[in-house]
Structures are given as C-alpha cells and as structure tokens.
Amino acid sequence: MRPNRFFHVIRIGPVKVGSFNNGRGQTRHTAACTAPGCGFSTEHDNRSAAELAARTHRCPA
Numbered sequence: 001m002r003p004n005r006f007f008h009v010i011r012i013g014p015v016k017v018g019s020f021n022n023g024r025g026q027t028r029h030t031a032a033c034t035a036p037g038c039g040f041s042t043e044h045d046n047r048s049a050a051e052l053a054a055r056t057h058r059c060p061a
Helices: 047-056
Strands: 007-013 015-021 027-034 041-044
Touching: 007 047, 015 047, 027 047, 041 047
Parallel strands: none
Antiparallel strands: 007 015, 015 027, 027 041
16 A cells, blocks of 8 residues: 655645545545644545644644
8 A cells, every 4th residue: 555645735834735546446635734743634535624724723832
C-alpha cells in the first residue's frame, strides 16, 4: 500500500490544508495545525470545509 501523498497544499496561518486520495479512491481534504503542542487536525469531504476549519482555528499554543 502506498503512503498518502498530499497535493494542493496551502498554508493559512499556522494551519496547512492538503488533499489526498484514500485507499477507497476518494479524494479527502485535511487541515492540520503545525504549531508545537497544538494537535489540531480535521478531515473533510470537501475542500471548502477544510479551508473554513483552517481559517477559524484559534491555536492555544
């Protein structure tokens, strides 16, 4: 099995948003905070939801 390969990666503040293909052939979108100790990450069906999560994230770290 191939590892996830992210494409169309953008950065919104400390959060990176990227798309990937899962093992079922679906395109999924994720938003993850890169700040140390934050631990925020979400996975969504559509790109706009992932970007909205990145824009509204308030990092406690």
